[in-house]
Amino acid sequence: xxxxxxxxxxxxxxxxxxxxxxxxxxxxxxxxxxxxxxxxxxxxxxxxxxxxxxxxxxxxxxxxxxxxxxxxxxxxxxxxxxxxxxxxxxxxxxxxxxxxxxxxxxxxxxxxxxxxxxxxxxxxxxxxxxxxxxxxxxxxxxxxxxxxxxxxxxxxxxxxxxxxxxxxxxxxxxxxxxxxxxxxxxxxxxxxxxxxxxxxxxxxxxxxxxxxxxxxxxxxxxxxxxxxxxxxxxxxxxxxxxxxxxxxxxxxxxxxxxxxxxxxxxxxxxxxxxxxxxxxxxxxxxxxxxxxxxxxxxxxxxxxxxxxxxxxxxxxxxxxxxxxxxxxxxxxxxxxxxxxxxxxxxxxxxxxxxxxxxxxxxxxxxxxxxxxxxxxxxxxxxxxxxxxxxxxxxxxxxxxxxxxxxxxxxxxxxxxxxxxxxxxxxxxxxxxxxxxxxxxxxxxxxxxxxxxxxxxxxxxxxxxxxxxxxxxxxxxxxxxxxxxxxxxxxxxxxxxxxxxxxxxxxxxxxxx
Amino acid sequence: xxxxxxxxxxxxxxxxxxxxxxxxxxxxxxxxxxxxxxxxxxxxxxxxxxxxxxxxxxxxxxxxxxxxxxxxxxxxxxxxxxxxxxxxxxxxxxxxxxxxxxxxxxxxxxxxxxxxxxx
Numbered sequence: 001x002x003x004x005x006x007x008x009x010x011x012x013x014x015x016x017x018x019x020x021x022x023x024x025x026x027x028x029x030x031x032x033x034x035x036x037x038x039x040x041x042x043x044x045x046x047x048x049x050x051x052x053x054x055x056x057x058x059x060x061x062x063x064x065x066x067x068x069x070x071x072x073x074x075x076x077x078x079x080x081x082x083x084x085x086x087x088x089x090x091x092x093x094x095x096x097x098x099x100x101x102x103x104x105x106x107x108x109x110x111x112x113x114x115x116x117x118x119x120x121x122x123x124x125x126x127x128x129x130x131x132x133x134x135x136x137x138x139x140x141x142x143x144x145x146x147x148x149x150x151x152x153x154x155x156x157x158x159x160x161x162x163x164x165x166x167x168x169x170x171x172x173x174x175x176x177x178x179x180x181x182x183x184x185x186x187x188x189x190x191x192x193x194x195x196x197x198x199x200x201x202x203x204x205x206x207x208x209x210x211x212x213x214x215x216x217x218x219x220x221x222x223x224x225x226x227x228x229x230x231x232x233x234x235x236x237x238x239x240x241x242x243x244x245x246x247x248x249x250x251x252x253x254x255x256x257x258x259x260x261x262x263x264x265x266x267x268x269x270x271x272x273x274x275x276x277x278x279x280x281x282x283x284x285x286x287x288x289x290x291x292x293x294x295x296x297x298x299x300x301x302x303x304x305x306x307x308x309x310x311x312x313x314x315x316x317x318x319x320x321x322x323x324x325x326x327x328x329x330x331x332x333x334x335x336x337x338x339x340x341x342x343x344x345x346x347x348x349x350x351x352x353x354x355x356x357x358x359x360x361x362x363x364x365x366x367x368x369x370x371x372x373x374x375x376x377x378x379x380x381x382x383x384x385x386x387x388x389x390x391x392x393x394x395x396x397x398x399x400x401x402x403x404x405x406x407x408x409x410x411x412x413x414x415x416x417x418x419x420x421x422x423x424x425x426x427x428x429x430x431x432x433x434x435x436x437x438x439x440x441x442x443x444x445x446x447x448x449x450x451x452x453x454x455x456x457x458x459x460x461x462x463x464x465x466x467x468x469x470x471x472x473x474x475x476x477x478x479x480x481x482x483x484x485x486x487x488x489x490x491x492x493x494x495x496x497x498x499x500x501x502x503x504x505x506x507x508x509x510x511x512x
Numbered sequence: 513x514x515x516x517x518x519x520x521x522x523x524x525x526x527x528x529x530x531x532x533x534x535x536x537x538x539x540x541x542x543x544x545x546x547x548x549x550x551x552x553x554x555x556x557x558x559x560x561x562x563x564x565x566x567x568x569x570x571x572x573x574x575x576x577x578x579x580x581x582x583x584x585x586x587x588x589x590x591x592x593x594x595x596x597x598x599x600x601x602x603x604x605x606x607x608x609x610x611x612x613x614x615x616x617x618x619x620x621x622x623x624x625x626x627x628x629x630x631x
């Protein structure tokens with residue numbers, strides 16, 4: 001009689017659980033030195049529910065099929081000069097930010113899930129992390145391969161790894177990720193698998209992928225789809241780990257809640273980059289940041305935390321601040337990059353009349369009152385030949401490392417939100433309660449922060465002149481500054497055979 | 513609370529004043545003028561007279577703001593580390609109580625930015 005076929009779950013258990021054993025040459029605590037010190041107590045690793053249930057043979061098969069399709073599309077995109085079908089060359093600046101800021105995080109995730117795949121005591125969790133580690137490596141690779149086509153035609157995409165390690169604005173995503181990596185394994189997995197990949201992932205991927213679709217970027221749409229089925233597995237892992245921790249021991253609940261509070265806030269701060277991409281960098285915006293926040297955070301996450309309420313978990317601290325900021329965030333971040341455009345490896349510009357009207361419509365409570373006057377002044381300065389750049393470096397938040405530009409939206413949106421903490425008689429400035437609480441819980445960690453502005457002043461970044469620092473970043477002269485008149489812009493006009501609507505915009509701006 | 517770590521944590525303040533080659537970091541901001549998105553950081557000699565900060569440094573940076581020329585410096589209110597502050601122009605930064613990582617803000621009463629927008 002033929003042996004009965006195992007169901008998927010049993011089969012997966014047979015393939016994973018048999019891989020662990022109680023060590024005898026060395027005590028288990030020495031073999032797994034990292035999974036207890038955070039205070040998370042696991043009584044029974046066998047209660048772990050495998051979220052992926054995908055063994056290596058089928059994993060390989062699925063991924064190979066997806067890669068085959070993806071690379072076929074990339075080839076045809078390159079052969080047909082797909083960049084010419086973009087809505088506008090301004091769009092590419094969003095992809096520059098993606099490869100500089102996001103792709104290195106994918107690689108970081110690959111490295112750290114590999115670390116977790118070694119260091120969790122339970123073999124079910126180890127296997128899940130190993131699988132995710134391979135996914136993340138593949139995402140980094142497919143992103144590099146897809147975007148390499150644009151690197152042939154546009155500036156600023158030539159050295160993302162080097163830039164990620166050094167550039168002032170890229171320290172924002174990098175420091176968030178390294179904060180998670182330098183926590184213990186439970187903190188990292190809560191941060192990346194839950195706070196980022198479950199709670200906030202749709203706010204990153206949906207805008208990027210629908211933005212790509214709206215702007216004729218078939219290549220990016222394809223890598224997005226290719227990553228999407230992986231992302232849904234990652235989300236499952238994120239939810240599983242949270243439930244597993246709180247079910248294992250009642251002492252875990254406050255620790256898990258603290259991880260969620262901290263990493264929601266840190267990941268949310270990084271998403272300020274996505275907010276400005278969505279509202280300002282996409283020539284055709286499918287959805288405003290505010291609208292995306294309402295759906296993907298306010299609605300979806302309230303439902304999620306209603307569900308998690310039975311475990312005693314509540315919404316992340318300061319989520320109401322993030323929601324109030326949704327009406328201001330993209331404008332404040334874009335204005336900041338516009339101020340420092342000369343020191344970025346992507347272009348910035350002022351929205352044209354049509355875009356400003358779109359912003360007024362999407363942000364009826366804030367845009368005309370607080371931001372339109374600023375942007376119209378910038379346009380006038382530009383028209384007078386005095387395009388505005390700040391001749392100085394910004395004060396940074398000690399935790400999120402973003403310039404201290406966010407305002408006190410709940411009380412007075414024209415006043416900057418600031419907190420100051422004293423540790424060993426020194427001052428540490430943070431951008432609000434979210435970052436202040438993170439600092440004050442572990443000041444010893446954050447006083448070591450590599451703040452790009454202070455590093456420049458300490459003489460560690462190639463020199464004291466801006467040009468020397470940009471050399472040290474490996475920026476090329478054409479990478480940054482104003483889009484209008486840039487090499488990217490000129491090349492685009494040559495391809496399209498147009499002298500484009502820039503001057504038309506200008507005329508409209510003054511006529512209106 | 514002390515950090516939770518596997519080994520003893522060395523308290524390493526990466527931005528201690530000794531690391532700035534004799535300078536101290538001073539943050540300066542013009543309230544309600546977000547044409548400059550936030551406060552700026554400057555490495556300044558502690559012995560620098562306050563007058564040099566007002567007469568040279570601030571105009572060299574904020575001078576490009578269209579409302580800057582209209583500032584009546586006699587009316588300007590100063591806020592140092594969240595407290596009202598009356599600077600002594602002839603005295604140095606340190607003598608004025610402006611220390612490492614102090615935040616100095618200037619407020620222009622009646623001028624709340626372009627069209628009152630806070631810019």
